[in-house]
Amino acid sequence: MTTDELRRMAENSTNGCSQKKHCLKVCVAAGCISAGSDRVLEALKSAIEERGLKDDCEVKGVGCLGLCTAGPLMVVEPEGVMYQGVTEADAPAIVKSLGEKPVERLLCPSDMSFFTKQVKIVLENSGEIDPESIEDYIARDGYVALARVLEEMTPQEVIDEITRSGLRGRGGAGYPTGLKWSTVAKAGGSRKFVICNADEGDPGAFMDRSVLESDPHRVLEGMAIAAYAVGATQGYLYVRAEYPLAVKRLRTAIRQAERMGLLGSNICNTTFSFHVDIRLGAGAFVCGEETALIASIEGKRGQPRPRPPYPAEYGLWGYPTLINNVETFANVPPIIRKGGDWFASIGTEKSKGTKVFALAGRVNNTGLIEVPMGITLREIIFDIGGGIPDGGKFKAVQTGGPSGGCVPEQYLDMPVDYESLAKVGSIMGSGGMIVMDETSCMVDVAKFFMDFCVTESCGKCVPCRVGTAQMYELLQRITSGRATLDDLALLEELCDMVKHTSLCGLGQTAPNPVLSTLQYFREEYLAHIVDKQCPAGVCSIR
Amino acid sequence: MDGPVRVKTLKIDDRDVSGREDETILQVARQNGIFIPTLCFLEGLTPIGACRLCLVEVKGVSRLLPACVTRVEEGMEVYTQTERLQKYRRMVLELLFSERNHICSVCVVNGHCELQSMAQILGMTHVSVPYRFPRLPVDASHERFVVDHNRCILCTRCVRVCDEIEGAHTWDVMGRGIDCRVITDLNQPWGESETCTTCGKCVNVCPTGALFEKGRPVSERMKRRRFLPYLTMMREERR
Numbered sequence: 001m002t003t004d005e006l007r008r009m010a011e012n013s014t015n016g017c018s019q020k021k022h023c024l025k026v027c028v029a030a031g032c033i034s035a036g037s038d039r040v041l042e043a044l045k046s047a048i049e050e051r052g053l054k055d056d057c058e059v060k061g062v063g064c065l066g067l068c069t070a071g072p073l074m075v076v077e078p079e080g081v082m083y084q085g086v087t088e089a090d091a092p093a094i095v096k097s098l099g100e101k102p103v104e105r106l107l108c109p110s111d112m113s114f115f116t117k118q119v120k121i122v123l124e125n126s127g128e129i130d131p132e133s134i135e136d137y138i139a140r141d142g143y144v145a146l147a148r149v150l151e152e153m154t155p156q157e158v159i160d161e162i163t164r165s166g167l168r169g170r171g172g173a174g175y176p177t178g179l180k181w182s183t184v185a186k187a188g189g190s191r192k193f194v195i196c197n198a199d200e201g202d203p204g205a206f207m208d209r210s211v212l213e214s215d216p217h218r219v220l221e222g223m224a225i226a227a228y229a230v231g232a233t234q235g236y237l238y239v240r241a242e243y244p245l246a247v248k249r250l251r252t253a254i255r256q257a258e259r260m261g262l263l264g265s266n267i268c269n270t271t272f273s274f275h276v277d278i279r280l281g282a283g284a285f286v287c288g289e290e291t292a293l294i295a296s297i298e299g300k301r302g303q304p305r306p307r308p309p310y311p312a313e314y315g316l317w318g319y320p321t322l323i324n325n326v327e328t329f330a331n332v333p334p335i336i337r338k339g340g341d342w343f344a345s346i347g348t349e350k351s352k353g354t355k356v357f358a359l360a361g362r363v364n365n366t367g368l369i370e371v372p373m374g375i376t377l378r379e380i381i382f383d384i385g386g387g388i389p390d391g392g393k394f395k396a397v398q399t400g401g402p403s404g405g406c407v408p409e410q411y412l413d414m415p416v417d418y419e420s421l422a423k424v425g426s427i428m429g430s431g432g433m434i435v436m437d438e439t440s441c442m443v444d445v446a447k448f449f450m451d452f453c454v455t456e457s458c459g460k461c462v463p464c465r466v467g468t469a470q471m472y473e474l475l476q477r478i479t480s481g482r483a484t485l486d487d488l489a490l491l492e493e494l495c496d497m498v499k500h501t502s503l504c505g506l507g508q509t510a511p512n513p514v515l516s517t518l519q520y521f522r523e524e525y526l527a528h529i530v531d532k533q534c535p536a537g538v539c540s541i542r
Numbered sequence: 543m544d545g546p547v548r549v550k551t552l553k554i555d556d557r558d559v560s561g562r563e564d565e566t567i568l569q570v571a572r573q574n575g576i577f578i579p580t581l582c583f584l585e586g587l588t589p590i591g592a593c594r595l596c597l598v599e600v601k602g603v604s605r606l607l608p609a610c611v612t613r614v615e616e617g618m619e620v621y622t623q624t625e626r627l628q629k630y631r632r633m634v635l636e637l638l639f640s641e642r643n644h645i646c647s648v649c650v651v652n653g654h655c656e657l658q659s660m661a662q663i664l665g666m667t668h669v670s671v672p673y674r675f676p677r678l679p680v681d682a683s684h685e686r687f688v689v690d691h692n693r694c695i696l697c698t699r700c701v702r703v704c705d706e707i708e709g710a711h712t713w714d715v716m717g718r719g720i721d722c723r724v725i726t727d728l729n730q731p732w733g734e735s736e737t738c739t740t741c742g743k744c745v746n747v748c749p750t751g752a753l754f755e756k757g758r759p760v761s762e763r764m765k766r767r768r769f770l771p772y773l774t775m776m777r778e779e780r781r
Contacts, residue, residue: 284718301715306591306611459696459715459722461592466637469720470671490670497633500606501594 001261001268003147010139021056022098023077026086027127028061029213030245031206031367036087037061037072043091044074051095063214065127066115068367070108075127084108113383114365119346121354122330123370126214131249134256137217143262145336146221149228150270158229159185162332164340166352171197171288171325172400172429173505174351174418180322183312184230187320192232194223194274195316195323197293198239198246201285202401203452205432207356208326210368212239212246215330216253220276222329224263225336227274230322235274238293240281250278285402285456289504290323292458303458304504325430327356347373351417351428361398361434364389371416378412381435392437396520400429402449402456403509405516406442425516427509441538442521443528447475449513457506464507467498471514478525481532481541488529492518552618567609567620568596578622579631579660581638582697583610584747586770587706593697595631595660598622606630628664635666640673641720643692649751650690651763656749657695678723683733687745687755689724694752696722700744707773712738724752743769 026032026041044059065073070084076098083094083106090106097103120126129136137143149158163178184192196219200208212219223235239247254276257263265273279297286292287302294316296302315321331353335343344352351373357380360366364386371380377397381387388394396406405426407414414420418428436445450472459465474491477483495511495518502508518525527533532541548563554576561570566589571578582593591608598609601619609622621627638644638657646652678691701713701724712735716725726732745753746765754763 306608454719457719459717459719460590461594462634462637462695463594465696465719465722466641469674470637470640473672473674493633494671497630501597501630501634503591503594503608 001143001147003144003151006138006142006144006147009135010141010144020058022053022058024057024059024074024094025062025077025127026059026074027063027065027072028131029064029126029210030243031064031068031210032071032073033245035071037074039088040072040074040086040091043088044095047091047095050092053095053098057095057098060130061132062129063126063131064123064210064368066118066123066367066369067108067365069365070367073108075110076102080110082108082110112386114367114369114386117375117379117384118370119354119372120370121334121343121346122211122218122327122356123214123368124334125218126210126368129215131214131216132252134217134253134260134262137215141337142217142333143221143257145333146224146228146262147268149225149336150268150272155185155229155231158225158336161336161340162229165331165335165343166340166347166350167328167331167335167343168351168418169325170327170331170355170430172403172427174428177324177328180312180324181226181229183310184232184320184322187313189320191234191319192230193316193319193321194227194230194232194235195290195293195297195321196223196235196237196326196329197288197290197323198237198243198326199281199285199288199293200240200243200326200430201283201288201456202403202430202432203449204358204360204434205401205430206358207368207431209243209246210358211326211330211356212243213249216246216249217257218330218333219326220250220253220257220263222324222332223276224267224274225332226322226324226329228272230320232322233273233275235276236297236316237276237278238281238287238297239278240283240287242283247278247280254278284458285452286458286504286506289506292504293323294321301458303460304506306503327431348415348417350419355416355428355431357431357433359385359433359435362388362392362437362439363435373417374415376413376415377407380416380433381412385435388435388437392439395436395438395440396442398426398434398436398445398513399432400427400509400512401432402452403427403505403512404429404432405512406436406445406520407516408520425512425519427512439536439538441479441534441536442517442524443475443479443534444536444538446514446517447472447479450475450510453506453510457510461501461503461507463498463501464503464510467494467502468507468510470494471498471511475514478528479534479539479541481528481539483529485529488525550614550616550618552614552616552620554620555622561614563613565614567598567607567612567614567618570614571609571620571622576622578609579664580610581656581660581695581749582699584699584703584767584770586774587699587702587747590698590702593695594634597627597630599624599627631664632666635661635664636669636671638695639666639669640671642674642676642678642694644750649693650754650760651751651765652760654764655751658750674720681726681732682756683731684735684738684740685733685756686740687732687742687753689726689732690752690754691723692752693750694724695750696724697749698724699747699749700724700753703743703747703770707770708739708741708743710737710739710741713744 168174589610596609597606
């Protein structure tokens with residue numbers, strides 16, 4: 001397979017849709033499937049057959065269309081009509097309307113700012129292609145970047161391009177990707193590994209799942225390019241077992257790519273070989289930490305170890321290992337295709353490109369969004385998210401999951417990038433964004449995340465194992481109205497201690513939800529402790 | 543990478559010291575009589591940096607570093623006894639004491655327990671966090687030894703000595719976070735373990751009264767650990 005052959009294939013298929021008059025694209029990502037989109041897909045197929053339109057219409061399952069709250073979603077091409085909340089019973093009406101006026105009651109306004117304000121790079125194929133078809137992916141310039149890298153570029157040139165793009169790790173910490181790649185490339189040794197971290201575990205976050213379910217080939221292509229750049233021949237995709245659909249589609253994608261010579265031995269008839277295997281995580285949050293993830297792949301108990309040595313030097317089975325997040329790898333092919341400068345032109349000075357967020361909580365439009373770095377929180381929540389439902393008042397937005405913090409109203413106009421979020425006590429994180437209104441009690445929110453950390457702590461180091469349990473106990477006291485001001489002081493002391501003495505990122509960031517709510521909503525803590533009241537009416541104080 | 547071993551010079555608590563490049567801050571500190579507290583660390587076993595007692599401050603590094611696994615570097619300025627570190631160390635001990643049922647007065651190793659003496663050395667006078675009082679079992683099914691989970695601090699010395707020195711890997715850890723527990727085989731009673739060789743190494747490396755030998759008076763329950771440095775030395779000489 002060469003770039004020319006790929007181009008020819010792309011021209012011949014063009015999304016597999018152009019040969020027919022209508023193409024009905026139904027979202028078959030996990031969100032819509034759980035709302036019944038797989039049945040809608042079947043119903044549409046039989047309705048088309050009944051009306052004898054089989055030669056004119058094509059029905060296909062596509063990746064996530066974004067607005068999960070209104071699922072099941074579908075699009076009718078080439079008109080671009082979008083329907084929401086579709087059920088099996090609607091299928092005949094939709095098929096009947098083809099070529100005529102669309103079904104009014106199901107219409108989803110695709111010109112709303114939820115769609116228009118987004119900039120899609122990672123998700124450019126989501127909702128467009130059939131995630132189980134490599135032809136669809138190739139039709140959208142898939143694997144062109146890989147072929148070009150192998151034909152025209154040296155590994156160093158690939159790394160330079162990534163460095164020029166300014167791409168930073170999308171897993172949360174924002175480490176410069178180019179720097180990470182060049183570190184692994186420079187590390188000596190006969191074997192190297194590339195690992196894709198798909199152990200997404202933040203409560204309310206589903207970015208990686210959606211990318212894997214909607215566009216699995218993209219991630220594989222990114223991994224292969226990375227492997228070429230750093231000199232690895234074996235890759236692992238560490239996916240949590242709770243994502244069966246993502247795993248199934250990845251397996252299909254790997255098989256398809258291998259069959260076409262785009263993965264495996266002698267990729268694109270060059271000397272470069274790269275094999276990818278899937279490893280399933282058993283649902284431990286800590287296995288998203290790179291050293292714990294490596295231990296888990298090695299078949300050991302998923303526990304982190306002190307760094308240094310970093311995996312770039314001493315990783316899987318002791319060999320230099322590159323670990324990047326799903327979204328980071330998904331950004332790689334477009335950077336190679338369109339150039340690092342193009343990517344660097346999007347975003348802010350220090351945070352380039354776009355970021356995928358899973359918008360959830362008390363907001364009208366929940367779902368998956370991709371926005372340029374530097375967009376304000378207000379734009380995300382009020383324009384794209386459509387504001388707070390039932391006329392509620394915005395209170396805070398939680399980013400970064402259990403490692404992040406709550407950002408209050410006064411920072412709504414702050415640009416979303418790594419540095420700004422860190423400055424106000426939160427983190428970019430992997431992309432979970434939970435909106436809260438007046439009905440949320442901030443102490444209760446902090447308690448929820450602390451409970452999460454207690455159950456997800458691996459138990460290796462003392463501060464995280466016992467400290468989180470003690471902090472949870474103190475928060476429990478506060479929310480039940482049994483706490484004193486001494487307990488609050490002790491809680492703050494524990495936060496400081498656990499943050500600075502824990503072994504890995506899980507423990508070091510576990511106090512963040514408490515610290516940030518204490519910083520911005522201290523009066524709520526005091527209301528629970530002194531007045532024995534929960535202002536939001538969430539906690540039952542006897 | 544073979545070649546002459548390089549020597550690094552550094553400062554620990556404002557004292558000029560030197561160490562081989564493959565030595566840790568803890569090793570160099572001990573050679574020079576500088577005390578850094580440890581619990582999970584034991585000479586001869588792989589260090590894991592889990593108890594966090596040996597955390598030290600290094601000038602120019604924002605994070606605190608575990609001395610047991612951090613290699614010495616040229617020009618390093620290490621501080622082992624700052625007020626902040628002492629406070630954190632006492633809190634680590636307080637958390638350990640609050641975690642399980644550590645009641646020294648009725649403990650079989652009262653008087654020669656590392657947790658107890660560490661609390662004395664570091665000046666931990668009271669426990670400010672609430673005691674958790676978990677209900678934990680005691681397994682006395684083994685013919686010679688007993689494991690009392692009430693006194694375990696999860697340092698995993700038993701796990702490591704059984705795996706690395708004895709080669710039996712009878713011990714391991716199960717569960718997560720606060721529910722972690724050391725187990726024999728696949729969580730079977732110790733007495734029914736098929737892999738245990740009854741060598742007693744785990745008992746001797748255990749810093750507390752969690753593992754002890756039956757039928758000895760409390761005053762005789764000293765832990766004998768001389769075998770570890772000896773075995774390590776022999777192993778290294780054979781290489």
